[in-house]
Amino acid sequence: MNVVISQQDSSGKLFKQSLVPGTVSPNGRMLLAEEGQVSKHGIWEEIFVSTTSRKFEDIAPTVSPKYPYDIGIYAPGRISLGKIAELWGLHYEEMIEAIKRRGLHLDFGPRTPEEADLELESIRKHMRRKSH
């Protein structure tokens, strides 16, 4: 069984391409799925790979409805790590490793140093607080 990937051209139009599982996709992203690999939701037949500069969060809704929980839907700020771990039936640490293997980046922490500065004040305020 080949892996069918859905891709977008520069105009955003979707097209499909059949690839041998485990090979490198046209955009250089290694395919995670191997032939016969079983996820919580069945055998992988289709995964979504973006060939554009658009973020996953913009295109995630077009993931195959047959397997809506492709790991590619992990986009920081859009779905939490805990939620996607739940969907995949993995523990948290296993999910972190799966995301890293897929070549996706975790994106933890504040957006800006200013946001982190505000948090410092919160830490110091709570250090002075009494027990709940």
Next chain:
Amino acid sequence: MNTSAFSALTRINGFKILKQLFPQDIIVPRGVLEEYDRKFVTLPSFIKVRDLTPNQMSRANNLDLGQGEKEAIILAHDLGALLLIEDKKGRKICQDMNVEKTGTYGIIRVAFEECIITRKQMVEMIEKLKNDLYYGQQLIEWVLKARKR
């Protein structure tokens, strides 16, 4: 404490630092422990595990997050506690609900400023998180700005 922070603290063996900064209660909702694979960590005795009330659980279930994340946010909200959370979506929801938050980066920086850890330890910890959890360069630089008080 949320699962993402629990994971980060486990990686740097940072629970004792947390205890020194917050000698009062350090609370983990049960959902965090269930979300996290217990084989990776032995829970220190000073960390208290809390179950949510049925009312809290009902409110938690309205949040589109993992079980540990939503339980942690509701608990922090109701206790007026500072929540340790790293995950972007969870942090956004904290902001919407006026829950005060920080992450392990903040704990590391304050621990150095309060002379609980040395600069060398601070650098080692933040480098570990940079490699394991992809802490960004901007965040690394922010931590390394720390000055002893």
